[in-house]
Amino acid sequence: MSAAISTAAAPVTTAAEEKVAVATQLQLTWWRFRRHKVAVASGVIVLFFYLVAVLADFLATNDPYATLAARSYIPPQEIHWFDADGSFRPHVFALEGKRDMKTFRLVYVADPEDKRYLELFVDGYPYRLLGLFETNLHLLGLDRGAPEEALFLLGTDQLGRDFWSRLVLATRTSLFIGLAGVAISLFLGVLLGGISGMYGGWIDTVIQRVIEILRSIPTIPLWMGLAAALPATWSVLQVYLAITVIISLIGWTELARVVRGRFLSLREEDFVMAAELAGASQLRIIFRHMVPSFLSHIIAAVSLALPAMIISETTLSFLGLGLRPPAISWGVLLQDAQNIQALAIAPWLLMAAIPVIVVILAFNFLGDGLRDAADPYG
Amino acid sequence: MTAEPQTILEVEGLRKWFPISRGLLRRVVGHVRAVDDVTFSIKHGETLSLVGESGCGKTTTSRCILRALTPTDGAIRFRTETGEQVDVAKLPKAGLRPLRRQMQMIFQDPFSSLNPRMTITDIIAEPLLVNGVRDLETRRRRVRELLDLVQLPAAYMNRFPHAFSGGQRQRIGIARALALNPALIVADEPVSALDVSVQAQVVNLLLDLQDRLGLSYLFVAHDLSVVKHVSDRVAVMYVGKIVELAPTADLFTRPRHPYTEALLSAVPVPDPRRRTGRIVPLGEVADPANPPSGCHFHPRCRYAVERCRVEIPALRPMADDHLARCHLAEELNLAGVQEGHPPATT
Numbered sequence: 035m036s037a038a039i040s041t042a043a044a045p046v047t048t049a050a051e052e053k054v055a056v057a058t059q060l061q062l063t064w065w066r067f068r069r070h071k072v073a074v075a076s077g078v079i080v081l082f083f084y085l086v087a088v089l090a091d092f093l094a095t096n097d098p099y100a101t102l103a104a105r106s107y108i109p110p111q112e113i114h115w116f117d118a119d120g121s122f123r124p125h126v127f128a129l130e131g132k133r134d135m136k137t138f139r140l141v142y143v144a145d146p147e148d149k150r151y152l153e154l155f156v157d158g159y160p161y162r163l164l165g166l167f168e169t170n171l172h173l174l175g176l177d178r179g180a181p182e183e184a185l186f187l188l189g190t191d192q193l194g195r196d197f198w199s200r201l202v203l204a205t206r207t208s209l210f211i212g213l214a215g216v217a218i219s220l221f222l223g224v225l226l227g228g229i230s231g232m233y234g235g236w237i238d239t240v241i242q243r244v245i246e247i248l249r250s251i252p253t254i255p256l257w258m259g260l261a262a263a264l265p266a267t268w269s270v271l272q273v274y275l276a277i278t279v280i281i282s283l284i285g286w287t288e289l290a291r292v293v294r295g296r297f298l299s300l301r302e303e304d305f306v307m308a309a310e311l312a313g314a315s316q317l318r319i320i321f322r323h324m325v326p327s328f329l330s331h332i333i334a335a336v337s338l339a340l341p342a343m344i345i346s347e348t349t350l351s352f353l354g355l356g357l358r359p360p361a362i363s364w365g366v367l368l369q370d371a372q373n374i375q376a377l378a379i380a381p382w383l384l385m386a387a388i389p390v391i392v393v394i395l396a397f398n399f400l401g402d403g404l405r406d407a408a409d410p411y412g
Numbered sequence: 413m414t415a416e417p418q419t420i421l422e423v424e425g426l427r428k429w430f431p432i433s434r435g436l437l438r439r440v441v442g443h444v445r446a447v448d449d450v451t452f453s454i455k456h457g458e459t460l461s462l463v464g465e466s467g468c469g470k471t472t473t474s475r476c477i478l479r480a481l482t483p484t485d486g487a488i489r490f491r492t493e494t495g496e497q498v499d500v501a502k503l504p505k506a507g508l509r510p511l512r513r514q515m516q517m518i519f520q521d522p523f524s525s526l527n528p529r530m531t532i533t534d535i536i537a538e539p540l541l542v543n544g545v546r547d548l549e550t551r552r553r554r555v556r557e558l559l560d561l562v563q564l565p566a567a568y569m570n571r572f573p574h575a576f577s578g579g580q581r582q583r584i585g586i587a588r589a590l591a592l593n594p595a596l597i598v599a600d601e602p603v604s605a606l607d608v609s610v611q612a613q614v615v616n617l618l619l620d621l622q623d624r625l626g627l628s629y630l631f632v633a634h635d636l637s638v639v640k641h642v643s644d645r646v647a648v649m650y651v652g653k654i655v656e657l658a659p660t661a662d663l664f665t666r667p668r669h670p671y672t673e674a675l676l677s678a679v680p681v682p683d684p685r686r687r688t689g690r691i692v693p694l695g696e697v698a699d700p701a702n703p704p705s706g707c708h709f710h711p712r713c714r715y716a717v718e719r720c721r722v723e724i725p726a727l728r729p730m731a732d733d734h735l736a737r738c739h740l741a742e743e744l745n746l747a748g749v750q751e752g753h754p755p756a757t758t
Contacts (some may be wrong), residue, residue, distance in 0.1 A: 055568075055575035059529045062574075304525035305535075308588065311478055312539035313512040326529045 050408040062384050063330060067405040073403020076396040079412055091161035093173050094199035095185045098362060100159070102194040107380045108142055110189040110197075113152070126176070126185060139379070148203050150176040152185070189382045191370055200362050201386060206228040207363040209393070211278055212343035216336055218282040219343075223289025224332070230290065231297025232320070238294075244289045253284055253346075254353075261355040270361045277356050281346045287338055292335045296328035303327075304362055330408030338401035341394040419453045420596055420628045422478070426450040426486035426501070428472050432701060444701045446472040448652035450486070451727070452540060454596070459622065459629040461639040461660075463675070464649035465697055473649070474598045476501070477630065479508055480519055490515065493595065502503045513543055513592035521599040522581035526573040532559075532584055533569045533597055540592040556589040562617060579610035583617065590621070598630045603638060636679045639747075645733075648672050651698045651708045654727060658734040665748040668736035668757055670713045673746040707739070715744055 057065075068074060086093060108129065117123040127144035134141045156175030163169050176185050187198040229254060230241040260280045263275055300306055300323070309319050344364075350356030351365020352372070359366060367386035376383060427450075429443040447469040454460045462470040475481045477488055479500055488500040492514060500511060516539075519525035526535055536558055537551040545551055556566045562583040573581060582602065589597055602618065603611040615638055621627060633639050639646055640660060647657040648671065656669040667673045677691040693712035698704050704711050710720040719739050727737045738744070 051575075055571040056460075056531075057572065059572075143664075304519040304521055305527040306482055308517065308519065308525055308585075309527075309538060309542075311480065311512060311517050312542055312588075313509045314538065314542040318542065327527070360611055 059326070059330070063407045065291040067403055070398050070403040073407075076399035076403070079392065079396040080400055083205060083389070083396075084209060085179075086202060088164065090202045090206040091358075092163060092171065093202045094196075095158070095172060095174050095187065096196035096199045097159040098195060098199040098203050099360065100195065104140075105186075105194040106140055106192055107191050108186050108190040108194075110382050111186050111381075113187075114149075117149075125149045126152070150185075153177050163403070183217065188385060189380065191380065192376065192384060194308060197367075197385070200367060201389065204345045204362045204364050204367050204386065205389060207274075207357065207361065208344055208347055208365070208390075211274065211347045211357075212340045213277045214275075215285060215343040215346075216339050218279065219285035219289055219339060220332070220336060222282070222286035224293050226286070227293030228297060229291035229319075231294035231301070241290070242294075245290060248284060249287050254349075256284075257281075257346075257350055258353075258355055261350065270357070274357060274361065277347065277350065281343055281350070285343060285346075288339065289332070289335055292331060293328065296331060297324065300324045300327055331405075334401055334405035334408050337397060337404050341397035341401075344390070344397075345394060418456055420456050420491050421454040421630070422487070422489040422497075423453065423473075423477065424451050424487045424489070426473065426476060426488065427484045428469075428476050428481060429484045437711050445652045446700055447476065447483075448700075450649075450652075450654055452647055452654065454630060456595075456626050457626050457627055458645070459631055461631040461633055461643035461646045462649060463636065463639055463646060465631055465634065467697060467700070468649040469652040469700070470649050471600055474517075474600050474630060474632050476480075478515060478598055479503070480517075481523065482728075490596070500724045509543075513539070514594050515596040515598065516589035516592065516594040518582075518585055518589050518597060518599040518602045521605050522578050522585060523605075524571075525585050526581055528573050531570050531572055532576075535573070535584060536588045536591055539588060543592060554591065555587075558590055559592065561621070562587045577610075579614060582606060582610075582614050586614075586621070587619065590625070593625075594627070594664070596628045596630065598632070600632045601634070602631075604633065604635060611638065618642065635674060636664075638697065648675065651700050651703055653708065654735075655709065655737045656735065657727070658730075658736075659715060659732075662732070663748075667746045667748050668730050668734060668741045668744075669738045670711050670715050670744070670746065676749050677747065681751060699729055707737075715740055718754055 111126045111129075113124055113126055115122065115124050117125070126149075127146055128148035128150055129142040129144055131140045131142050132170040133139070153175055154173060156172055156177075157170050158172040158175055160168065161169075174185065184196070186196055188201065189197050191197055191200070226241050230238045257280055260283075261277070264276050270275070306319060306323055309323055314322075347356055347363060348365040348368065351358075351363050352368045354369060355364045357366055364386055367383070368390075371383040371386065424672045426447055426725060427445075428447040431443045432444060433439060434441045450473055462473060463467050464470050472481065476483045478499065479488075483501045486501055489497045490500050490511065491497050492511070494720075500508070503511070530538075533552060533555050536555045537545075540554060541553050545554075552569075555569060559566050559569065564580060564583050564587070568576075573584070576584065582605075586602075601616065603614050606614060618629070619642060622629060629642070631639070631642055643658050643660045645657065646663045647654050648663075648669065649655065650671050656667065656672045658664065658668070663672065664676065667676060674691045674693045691714070693709075694714070695712050698708050698711070702749070706722050707713070707716070707720040707725050710716040713720065717740070723739065725737050725739045727730065727735050728741065730736055730741060
């Protein structure tokens with residue numbers, strides 16, 4: 035037995051090898067994620083959207099609630115980038131609304147003589163930045179003009195509200211309702227899934243049957259029922275919270291199953307048994323050995339659950355069951371684009387679907403990339 | 413070591429039956445008799461090997477001894493450092509902790525036995541930490557010592573398991589098992605997941621550690637050439653029962669049970685010119701949920717007579733320390749392994 039080859043000889047490793055050898059789980063995941071170009075791009079898009087959501091009021095050009103009959107259904111304004119002398123001075127032409135005496139529609143005619151220049155960091159309607167600082171600073175605006183001659187990047191709706199500003203504020207509502215919903219789902223899912231997987235037996239059977247029953251209920255009728263049960267006297271905020279809870283009622287089941295599955299498979303892992311044989315407490319085994327092993331899976335599951343939440347909110351609001359005006363969300367905006375009359379006269383209202391599609395796609399690619407990267411050993 | 417080694421572990425009538433439940437109400441309709449009446453003992457400094465096919469109950473036996481599983485019946489008497497005997501099988505869960513440090517386990521799979529999210533230091537030091545060694549520097553010193561003991565460079569301390577090969581990981585697993593200075597090590601197929609060349613290194617390391625630290629091993633394996641190399645005595649298991657238990661040389665040269673003969677004939681001989689007379693038992697391994705009547709091996713045994721079908725044979729003593737569970741043990745002259753062919757691992 036003295037013939038055993040000693041592996042204790044001085045190790046010869048390059049700096050790069052050493053870097054990999056002492057890399058933590060997080061680093062390995064990040065290195066692998068970085069190679070997935072589509073996922074990285076999607077991550078940037080998602081971050082961009084959340085940035086827009088946080089700075090919504092700053093990016094809005096007009097008060098999203100301000101109605102004015104005189105500017106109903108203005109089409110998206112054309113921006114002219116160069117002045118007559120060729121210098122770079124973005125501007126729009128002032129609009130003049132005229133009633134078409136045949137159709138009685140308001141027709142807007144641009145006046146090339148009356149230029150309104152775009153300016154950065156202008157004063158506008160007052161708001162609270164991040165809910166903290168009172169300010170009226172906005173990123174973009176016109177140098178002068180009456181309210182009805184303001185900047186309408188994406189046109190206006192029937193009540194003359196600026197569509198760009200409304201879309202930006204809707205982004206905030208829709209993205210954060212997803213976060214809140216996922217947070218509730220995550221809590222319920224990890225708690226119930228963990229209990230189910232860790233203890234097994236009859237408690238597992240009960241939780242699994244509840245999940246199956248919840249998942250077998252058709253979601254739209256369930257949501258309709260629950261949404262109809264919300265008192266009409268509730269404020270927008272109360273409805274918002276109630277809708278979040280309703281959506282996450284279904285959402286937690288998926289996460290609970292993921293967590294249960296991970297617990298079941300980890301319970302059988304040798305390293306868990308080794309810890310048990312060493313005399314480690316149950317708490318230590320769960321939080322030191324099991325949870326870190328499936329945390330990455332949870333992150334991936336969450337990034338896939340978020341778009342489902344956003345779609346749910348949009349669907350509910352589109353059907354008139356979710357958020358109601360005066361709340362602004364993507365679903366509420368799309369609701370305005372429901373009838374053919376609105377579409378025929380103001381097709382730009384359909385643009386509310388674009389951010390929905392982009393965000394959902396980005397989230398899905400991001401979730402895929404995270405899931406692939408989460409398990410560097412798999 | 414004392415002149416007359418004491419037994420460190422006595423297993424008596426060990427049973428582990430897993431219930432089979434069916435239907436909505438989970439009614440118990442039968443039992444899988446994974447381990448059924450197993451009796452053996454291990455002396456201080458001795459290596460006892462448990463061999464057998466997959467599903468014969470050898471892993472279940474080893475897990476019962478460590479109380480990773482609670483036995484259905486039987487006694488597992490472990491002699492502690494202080495010399496008193498404790499029945500591990502009947503101890504409440506809470507009372508197990510002081511015993512845990514005296515018997516440890518080496519796992520089969522070097523990949524799943526190390527937590528991929530922990531550094532080598534954290535892995536090896538975990539038994540120390542959970543057993544009250546609070547001081548970080550003490551733990552790190554002990555880890556360095558242990559790494560040296562298993563012949564790994566201390567420079568690897570901060571690495572994660574993914575940076576190691578199978579053999580190195582197994583050494584880390586051994587270091588972890590040794591952290592608390594145990595007296596008994598249960599090694600569940602410690603080398604079967606490794607390359608042959610690495611197997612030899614790890615087996616020799618285990619033998620070396622036994623010499624130095626006076627360890628006792630319960631060595632679970634199915635590779636007979638490894639078993640021959642490491643063990644003092646060998647127990648052969650078939651469908652939850654020990655069918656033969658004998659000193660290694662004795663068992664290999666003169667098996668007393670037809671099943672042992674069949675196992676031995678399957679050991680590959682490293683000589684291409686030699687034709688081996690491999691004895692392949694008829695049919696499949698018996699189902700432990702529904703074992704055959706009489707001797708469990710009789711449907712596959714080429715020597716079976718009428719008596720084997722009806723009467724369950726007892727584990728009877730043969731000559732010098734040799735036990736066999738066969739009615740015909742005295743009459744049969746079974747073929748062992750021819751000498752002159754050293755096992756591949758030496």
